[in-house]
Amino acid sequence: MKDINQQISVTLKALRQERGWSLDKAASETGVSKAMLGQIERGESSPTIATLWKIASGFQTSFSSFIEENEVDLTEPVRRAGQAQQLHPSDTKIRVMPLFPFDKELSFELFVIELLPGCEHLSPPHKHGVIEHVVVLKGKMEVLVNGHWQALDQGEGLRFNANQPHGYRNTTTKIACIHDIIHYPGKK
Numbered sequence: 001m002k003d004i005n006q007q008i009s010v011t012l013k014a015l016r017q018e019r020g021w022s023l024d025k026a027a028s029e030t031g032v033s034k035a036m037l038g039q040i041e042r043g044e045s046s047p048t049i050a051t052l053w054k055i056a057s058g059f060q061t062s063f064s065s066f067i068e069e070n071e072v073d074l075t076e077p078v079r080r081a082g083q084a085q086q087l088h089p090s091d092t093k094i095r096v097m098p099l100f101p102f103d104k105e106l107s108f109e110l111f112v113i114e115l116l117p118g119c120e121h122l123s124p125p126h127k128h129g130v131i132e133h134v135v136v137l138k139g140k141m142e143v144l145v146n147g148h149w150q151a152l153d154q155g156e157g158l159r160f161n162a163n164q165p166h167g168y169r170n171t172t173t174k175i176a177c178i179h180d181i182i183h184y185p186g187k188k
């Protein structure tokens with residue numbers, strides 16, 4: 001948890017410096033207040049998943065780059081496993097982990113996400129051209145797309161344009177586990 005917050009703080013500072021953005025500029029691009037951005041940079045506050053998505057979208061960068069650096073060597077197989085984890089104290093019903101963090105060459109990231117019973121997580125729209133593929137590994141869940149909740153069973157997948165408000169929920173009494181592959185257009 002501490003490591004993630006530190007990674008978020010360092011990444012945000014580096015991105016802002018790289019872009020030459022003031023806190024005011026970053027606030028207007030991300031829709032996150034200047035005060036909150038400053039607190040996150042100083043490690044005084046940690047963003048919720050929804051806030052971190054606003055920051056990632058505003059900087060036109062991937063979500064997973066705030067969690068883990070990933071230098072990809074496409075010539076070698078990479079084997080990874082891991083446990084989805086709670087990123088913020090108030091995100092009590094959703095756990096996230098990048099199984100394959102953002103790949104600059106192939107422009108995608110793959111998350112393992114666990115939705116606990118009763119979870120309803122709404123995501124702000126991503127930039128135009130961002131596409132998500134949701135695949136249910138375990139349990140049942142629903143995805144909000146085009147204003148409708150679509151039910152997915154274990155083994156089913158759904159692909160959608162993510163430049164619209166969308167969401168993920170679990171109305172069952174058992175945990176649901178999904179893969180979410182997020183593809184970013186034209187990124188190198």
Ligand code: MN
Pocket residue numbers: 123126132162166
């Ligand atoms: Mn999303």
